[in-house]
Amino acid sequence: MAAAVAGGSNQILRETIKRSILRSAAAAPGCWSCPHGAKRYLLTDNIIQLREFQEKKILTECRLYCSKDLYFRNIKENLKKNRMIRRDELKALLHLCQTPDDVEIAKNVIYRYHAENRNVTFGEFKFGPLFMRLCYELDLEVPAIELIKDQTLHSFFSDGTSFNILMDMLFKKGRYESALEVLGEMKKQHVKFIKTTYLLAFAIYYKLNSPESCKMCTKLLEEAQLQGDSMPRRAYCFAVACALKQNDVVKAQSFYSLIGHSQSRLCSNLNILVLAKSGALEDLMRTLADALDMGASKLVKRAEFSEQVDSLRYHNQLVTVREELEENSVFCARLEDICAELQASGQVTKLTLDDMLCHVSYGKKHHMQILKQAQVSRRTFRPLKSVLLAE
Numbered sequence: 035m036a037a038a039v040a041g042g043s044n045q046i047l048r049e050t051i052k053r054s055i056l057r058s059a060a061a062a063p064g065c066w067s068c069p070h071g072a073k074r075y076l077l078t079d080n081i082i083q084l085r086e087f088q089e090k091k092i093l094t095e096c097r098l099y100c101s102k103d104l105y106f107r108n109i110k111e112n113l114k115k116n117r118m119i120r121r122d123e124l125k126a127l128l129h130l131c132q133t134p135d136d137v138e139i140a141k142n143v144i145y146r147y148h149a150e151n152r153n154v155t156f157g158e159f160k161f162g163p164l165f166m167r168l169c170y171e172l173d174l175e176v177p178a179i180e181l182i183k184d185q186t187l188h189s190f191f192s193d194g195t196s197f198n199i200l201m202d203m204l205f206k207k208g209r210y211e212s213a214l215e216v217l218g219e220m221k222k223q224h225v226k227f228i229k230t231t232y233l234l235a236f237a238i239y240y241k242l243n244s245p246e247s248c249k250m251c252t253k254l255l256e257e258a259q260l261q262g263d264s265m266p267r268r269a270y271c272f273a274v275a276c277a278l279k280q281n282d283v284v285k286a287q288s289f290y291s292l293i294g295h296s297q298s299r300l301c302s303n304l305n306i307l308v309l310a311k312s313g314a315l316e317d318l319m320r321t322l323a324d325a326l327d328m329g330a331s332k333l334v335k336r337a338e339f340s341e342q343v344d345s346l347r348y349h350n351q352l353v354t355v356r357e358e359l360e361e362n363s364v365f366c367a368r369l370e371d372i373c374a375e376l377q378a379s380g381q382v383t384k385l386t387l388d389d390m391l392c393h394v395s396y397g398k399k400h401h402m403q404i405l406k407q408a409q410v411s412r413r414t415f416r417p418l419k420s421v422l423l424a425e
Contacts, residue, residue, distance in 0.1 A: 076237055076392065077202045081195070081230055087129075087167040094129035102130050109143060119147045121159075128164050137168065137177055144181065148190050162196030170203050178203070179212065183219050194220070194228045201234045210241045232258060232265040236272035240279070240391070248280045255289070267293055267301070268391070274304050275391060283311045299383075300390040302337045307387075315365055322372045325381065338383040339376065340390070 079085060098105060109127055112119060124147050131137050144165065162182075169178035178200050182191045191197065197220045204213035217235055220227070227235075232254070239251040251273050258265060270293045277286035290308050293301055302325070309318040325337035376382050
């Protein structure tokens with residue numbers, strides 16, 4: 035009997051979750067329409083954690099003791115009567131927000147909460163990333179920028195993740211100047227840069243595509259080296275592409291040397307461009323020939339080279355190589371043969387270099403774990419045997 039009740043309860047919860055997901059998809063078509071869940075550009079899902087945030091929103095709504103509207107009315111009444119805002123109340127409020135108007139109320143609660151608790155430590159819990167994920171989901175970069183730059187909220191956004199989520203959102207929208215301002219604000223507030231911060235920073239410099247952004251790229255790289263900070267390989271790739279955009283071959287070579295040995299498609303394409311622009315013709319031909327030889331084996335991953343016009347404005351990556359060799363008929367003839375063979379072997383891709391740079395690798399398919407309950411008692415540390423865990 036108990037198992038039947040548990041099964042019925044789970045069925046109701048599943049139906050509630052299903053309806054909530056459909057509502058979320060209708061309200062924010064960009065979040066759930068792609069096959070991998072939330073739409074992302076530079077940062078992976080384990081950093082943005084948008085899906086997990088949306089799942090918690092659904093659970094919060096399911097577990098709420100009253101309606102969402104009544105909860106918001108109670109919160110506004112607490113603000114009006116200067117009652118203290120508790121941590122769990124703010125957490126639930128941020129998970130219940132569905133509209134820009136809801137976020138405006140949440141902003142007022144954040145100001146009150148921070149004023150009351152700025153000198154109180156609550157372990158490692160941070161509200162900053164939670165608010166940024168909410169803004170990311172609802173496509174609201176304006177309030178996110180406003181709050182993260184507000185000096186009265188100093189230390190509320192004391193973690194790098196909050197800044198990184200906002201910069202990723204701005205990068206997605208093509209608002210590179212605004213993303214650069216957020217990066218500057220992060221420095222101003224002395225928030226420590228982490229690996230993803232460097233990735234975003236170099237990506238922003240690359241997209242800005244100016245002599246000044248290239249100088250900033252070099253300066254930041256030097257600062258990171260002096261501090262002993264480690265960076266992801268793709269950050270160096272953005273630095274190389276940034277230098278190539280400005281036709282600074284020496285700097286591009288220097289940046290590329292920091293990548294180390296890599297057989298990735300992106301690094302292979304950058305290597306070809308660096309070799310072509312630096313005039314290392316023999317190395318270039320040898321690299322292309324080696325890629326062709328590897329492509330002959332079915333047991334070895336084949337190197338692929340970009341075919342289409344890319345953001346480096348080189349017309350065509352392989353065409354660029356031809357242009358560098360046009361004064362050397364022997365090399366040029368050999369190159370034509372190699373390019374034809376690469377095309378025939380399927381080693382020429384329609385992806386641009388910009389596509390490769392901004393591509394996010396997705397892991398295994400994410401399965402929703404909303405119904406998965408704790409299997410160990412927090413009190414006894416023994417396995418739970420309640421029939422309520424039955425499906």
